[in-house]
Amino acid sequence: MDLLAQILINGILLGGLYAVMALGLALVWGVLNIVNLAHGAFIMLGAYVSWHLYTYAHIDPFLGLPITAVVMFVLGYALQRGLLNLVVRAPMFNTLLITFGLEVVLTYLAQLAFSADFRTINPSYAGDSIQFGAIVLPLARLMAFGVAIVLTVAMWLFLLHTRLGRAIRATAQNLVAARLYGVEPRHLYAVTFGIGIGLAGAAGGLYGTVSQINPYIGATLTAKSFAIAIIGGLDNPLGVIVGGLFLGIVESLTALYIGPTFADVASFGVLVLVLIVRPSGLLGKTA
Amino acid sequence: MKALQIPAVLIALIVLAAVPWFGSDVLVQFGINALLLAVLAQGWNIIGGYTGYASFGNSVFYGLGSYGVGIAMVQWELPFAVGLAFGVVLSVAFAILLGIPVLRLKGHYFAIATLALAQVMTAIVSNVKIAGQNIGLVLPPLNNDLLFYELALGLLVVATLTIYWLSRSRFGFGLIAIRENEEGAAVMGVNTTLYKVLAFALSGVFSALAGGIHAYWVTFIDPESAFDISLNVKMIIMAVFGGPGTVFGPIIGALSLSAISEFLSSEITSIAGLFFGVVVVAAVVLMPRGLADMLRRFRTTGWRYFAENIKATRL
Numbered sequence: 001m002d003l004l005a006q007i008l009i010n011g012i013l014l015g016g017l018y019a020v021m022a023l024g025l026a027l028v029w030g031v032l033n034i035v036n037l038a039h040g041a042f043i044m045l046g047a048y049v050s051w052h053l054y055t056y057a058h059i060d061p062f063l064g065l066p067i068t069a070v071v072m073f074v075l076g077y078a079l080q081r082g083l084l085n086l087v088v089r090a091p092m093f094n095t096l097l098i099t100f101g102l103e104v105v106l107t108y109l110a111q112l113a114f115s116a117d118f119r120t121i122n123p124s125y126a127g128d129s130i131q132f133g134a135i136v137l138p139l140a141r142l143m144a145f146g147v148a149i150v151l152t153v154a155m156w157l158f159l160l161h162t163r164l165g166r167a168i169r170a171t172a173q174n175l176v177a178a179r180l181y182g183v184e185p186r187h188l189y190a191v192t193f194g195i196g197i198g199l200a201g202a203a204g205g206l207y208g209t210v211s212q213i214n215p216y217i218g219a220t221l222t223a224k225s226f227a228i229a230i231i232g233g234l235d236n237p238l239g240v241i242v243g244g245l246f247l248g249i250v251e252s253l254t255a256l257y258i259g260p261t262f263a264d265v266a267s268f269g270v271l272v273l274v275l276i277v278r279p280s281g282l283l284g285k286t287a
Numbered sequence: 288m289k290a291l292q293i294p295a296v297l298i299a300l301i302v303l304a305a306v307p308w309f310g311s312d313v314l315v316q317f318g319i320n321a322l323l324l325a326v327l328a329q330g331w332n333i334i335g336g337y338t339g340y341a342s343f344g345n346s347v348f349y350g351l352g353s354y355g356v357g358i359a360m361v362q363w364e365l366p367f368a369v370g371l372a373f374g375v376v377l378s379v380a381f382a383i384l385l386g387i388p389v390l391r392l393k394g395h396y397f398a399i400a401t402l403a404l405a406q407v408m409t410a411i412v413s414n415v416k417i418a419g420q421n422i423g424l425v426l427p428p429l430n431n432d433l434l435f436y437e438l439a440l441g442l443l444v445v446a447t448l449t450i451y452w453l454s455r456s457r458f459g460f461g462l463i464a465i466r467e468n469e470e471g472a473a474v475m476g477v478n479t480t481l482y483k484v485l486a487f488a489l490s491g492v493f494s495a496l497a498g499g500i501h502a503y504w505v506t507f508i509d510p511e512s513a514f515d516i517s518l519n520v521k522m523i524i525m526a527v528f529g530g531p532g533t534v535f536g537p538i539i540g541a542l543s544l545s546a547i548s549e550f551l552s553s554e555i556t557s558i559a560g561l562f563f564g565v566v567v568v569a570a571v572v573l574m575p576r577g578l579a580d581m582l583r584r585f586r587t588t589g590w591r592y593f594a595e596n597i598k599a600t601r602l
Contacts, residue, residue, distance in 0.1 A: 029395075035395045035398070035399070083568070083572070085601060085602045086572050086597050086600065086601045086602075087571055087572055087575075087600050087601070088600070088601070088602050089599075089600045089601065089602065090571070090575055090599075090600035091575075092341075092394050092395060093335075093341045093398075093527075094571045094575050094600070095571075096341065096395070096398060097523065097524070097527060097567055097571050098567065098568055098571040098572070100520055100567060101563075101564045101565070101566075101567030101568035101571065102564070102568060103564075104560065104561070104563055104564030104567070105561060105564035105565060105568065108558075108560050108561040108564065109561070185602055186602050189602060219516070223402060223403065223406055226399050226402075226403075227403065230396075230399070259414075261410065261413060261414055261421075262410065262414065264406060264407075264410045265407050265410040265411060268403040268404070268406045268407045268410075269403075269407055271399075271400070271403045272389070272400050272403050272404060272407070275389075275392055275396055275399070275400045275403075276388045276389070276391070276392070276400070
């Protein structure tokens, strides 16, 4: 029983991190209709930004998150404005390809710049944990979980209640109508992509505190982010939390009861099943 | 134009077939790789180019073909041809069993579901005992590059003839109709489910054969390399770079990109991989309909061709 509870807790803590990883992907997908295959590569870059801040400037990874997010926002804004805006009206397949090309470029550049070695962000409290009876809560993971939930809820409130958030939602619903109401789409698309990439960067910073990073982690993280975005649906950022927690718990249970090598089978198996049974996501509206 | 085309293709074919007799070993080995990639690009062309379903699961067929040969030759000690047939059977079974539910999905969803299937297959094969788990299988070596080269070329010819047939048959028109407007095709009496599954399976047969030949040639397979998703992306890039939905586009794309990438990796190793990414990004922006379309239209429009492509898709 204690073991099961511990596994569930591990799954939930992992799930919070998964949620924030998928958040940016779901936003870009929902608003710009671009499935960003380079999303995982941006998470990886965010992790490296955090790692450099921590290693060379000795900035705590959690306090450094806003810097990481801003750096990644600028990168995302520039990429959308200079490159992706040129192809947003192309068939879906072309945007898929161009983001894949970006993922290859980013991975290679990261490998050239940062080498293929594994890196970890290890603040002094990395090994600490809180004990509740027989259940252990690792401090870094708990903090990452907390930040992830705060970010996701903040994103939800931002989309719901701010002027910019409303403009983003309006654009997602109807670009022409949004334009008539004074939304400048080139700028708004770039801001949205920038926010998505900024969130990916923050997710990367969190990821770096709980796991090892190298230039090749991107592809798997992209695939997982997809799974979560699809399970949760694209309508609502809170759906991403459900998707993340679901995937985290499924993976932890599979690793325990079936075997760690099957954890990925479970997550992608769930993804395929959800797609076939409910293409609009577990929480999404039925068409 | 049409009258010149057939002799030109035949001459190109004869030159290609003669390469092992006058070319160096390095050239022949490069040729085997490039020809197999061209087969993969042609295989993807059937489901992606003609039917309009962006499959990221063709590397699964490639992997099943590799493992068909590997398991038959190593575990059951059967001849190579039986292994190839076994791989094809596995692929067709996969295409039918998973194609029926997955081909109901459209657009991004289909692409992602097939991407996920590819990940699942890697993980499953790494846990299957008969497939050597994650260690892989070592096949009996056969040092006969000439044979592998001609096999790969023969397979490419068969694949291209199949696509030529597609471009002028009722079945092929049905696939194009599905690509252009699936509901419309269904209304016109195309059995869309059957057509899509057949196209998926046909595309899988060529990928599996290429995988089988490659496995016997390199004599070693493991789950990571056999089900490598970046291979799937390569075949898409080659097909799209050359011109998806055309008979010769994918071959031109595969051979030209292989040649450039080979040249770069011998000159400047570290940026060879980077090159692929940059080519993809540039190709999508500047020539989204492929090299074949560019060559056709460049003569009349000149440099404006690129500007017009950007204008057509920018925000």
